[in-house]
Amino acid sequence: MPARIDQQLSRLRGEGRLPLAAVGAFSARELSKPLSELLGRYRDALEHWSEAEEGQRELAHEHAGVKLEDWLGGLRRNADGQWASVQLVSGKLHEGRGYKWHSLVRPWVRHLGLQLCGTPVRSLLVSQTGTLELPPLAAEVARGHLNTLIGAWLEGLRRPLPVAGKAAFGWLSGGDDEEKAAREAAKRYDGGFGMSGEAASSPALARVYPDFASLAESGEFATWAETLYGPLYQLLQRRDDEEQGQ
Structure with missing residues (x-):
């Protein structure tokens, strides 16, 4: 893993995207510091959720004349038969003792969609500041939340x-x-x-x-x-x- 990080930093230097000389070396160290821990936690999560699902799950949902369709993939299963979406997040999801809530909105919508694609799914968001888990929801609960968001989107068009x-x-x-x-x-x-x-x-x-x-x-x-x-x-x-x- 450290070797891969060094390769990417070397590529950034070669592309001129890091400062020159000592300042560039300092910038490279600052960039690499959080990556080893981040990638290590991501690797641990993949090992726990060791079985990768082939293909993607179809999301097909309709409310108030709006069709929500997508293919959601990258799901993994653990030894207990539970399903999870393990996502690597480059930024930070925690702020002090709380969360950077606005950064969770997009993963939240995907999380709701996942609950309508068969079995309950938890979302694991591996970020620089820690791993955050969105627990699975009942399909009817997730459907209700999505319908509310669609209704708000329609109102926002007006x-x-x-x-x-x-x-x-x-x-x-x-x-x-x-x-x-x-x-x-x-x-x-x-x-x-x-x-x-x-x-x-x-x-x-x-x-x-x-x-x-x-x-x-x-x-x-x-x-x-x-x-x-x-x-x-x-x-x-x-x-x-x-x-x-x-």
């Missing part, structure tokens, strides 16, 4: 929805304390000292909702935050609470 991912997860982190939830959402959307907000990184959002006050003005923000992102947030929070209680 008007800009008053919601944003990072701000929504900030709101959810406030729990039942609405004042705290609003503060957390505003901090993520507007930014603050040494912190760029979500609006600043999205010209489309900033054009319609320049600040959190305008995003929350219609009174719909909390509902959309719960509808779109609540199931993912609650699933991992319940799992974490169960693990801490054991």
Whole structure:
């Protein structure tokens, strides 16, 4: 494994994608540091989920006139006959003691689709900051979540929805304390000292909702935050609470 990493770093140097001389050597070391552990954990996961499924599973789902079709592959089975999708993620999925929630949205949608392709499947996301597991869901539960997302997508074609991912997860982190939830959402959307907000990184959002006050003005923000992102947030929070209680 280290030899493969050195080969790739040499290729980057040859392509001129790393700085020259000592600065380049330092950059190469910084790039390689997290890779050995990351690839080691990925290899361990593949060894545990040792049997690779040949071919792909067909996803065919329809709701409200929208057809969702795809082929999902790369599934693996362990000695107990359980199925998993083991995915190597180049970035970070954890932030302090929590998660980089917005980075989990795309894997979450794929995870829901996998539950409609036969047997229950867990998703293992191997990232620089650790391995995160999305547990399997009942097919009917996953179908309901997908239908909700499709409905929101259709509504989003009619008007800009008053919601944003990072701000929504900030709101959810406030729990039942609405004042705290609003503060957390505003901090993520507007930014603050040494912190760029979500609006600043999205010209489309900033054009319609320049600040959190305008995003929350219609009174719909909390509902959309719960509808779109609540199931993912609650699933991992319940799992974490169960693990801490054991």
